[in-house]
Amino acid sequence: RKEVEQDPGPFNVPEGATVAFNCTYSNSASQSFFWYRQDCRKEPKLLMSVYSSGNEDGRFTAQLNRASQYISLLIRDSKLSDSATYLCVVNLRDSSYKLIFGSGTRLLVRP
């Protein structure tokens, strides 16, 4: 089983749409959770951390369900500039603090 699993997409949505991405992780020892955004051939950029209580940053809302080992990202009022690959990332907070990446979900926002 993959450590972090995501639907690869692509999700093709019109501007203004609401879109949701899901992610599951296999290691129950995972401690920290993130969504990163990656544009084509660029570095991953931190979008937001994900907390058990859920958190919101403008048009973006992230949720974590530890019991189900499930993370979600909701994007409201999609913009053309939101087109990118969204990476679900977990961290075990072991001695190295290494990040474990999902393969990403591709989002295409059309005019």
Added chain:
Amino acid sequence: EPEVTQTPSHQVTQMGQEVILRCVPISNHLYFYWYRQILGQKVEFLVSFYNNEISEKSEIFDDQFSVERPDGSNFTLKIRSTKLEDSAMYFCASSTGVRKDTQYFGPGTRLTVL
């Protein structure tokens, strides 16, 4: 805003040659990482480095790989004898001592092995 920088942006080398990829982490960060991403695949952890020693390395990080922090600012990844399958984007990342798990990535070096 401080950022991680990497040089070169693109390195082309012949199989069997040695390459050194360079990174300058954010200045007050204490934890340093290398990741790689083969085209079309996910980002994979290679190695973490703290207090001038390796904290953890992945199975990918075999004897052909080494890391070094030669001075107070640079963090390097050396591949001794490159293979075709080493062709990938190599990302350096760093984090503070407080939020170790919040890592900031450099723009990457695209390594092409011919």
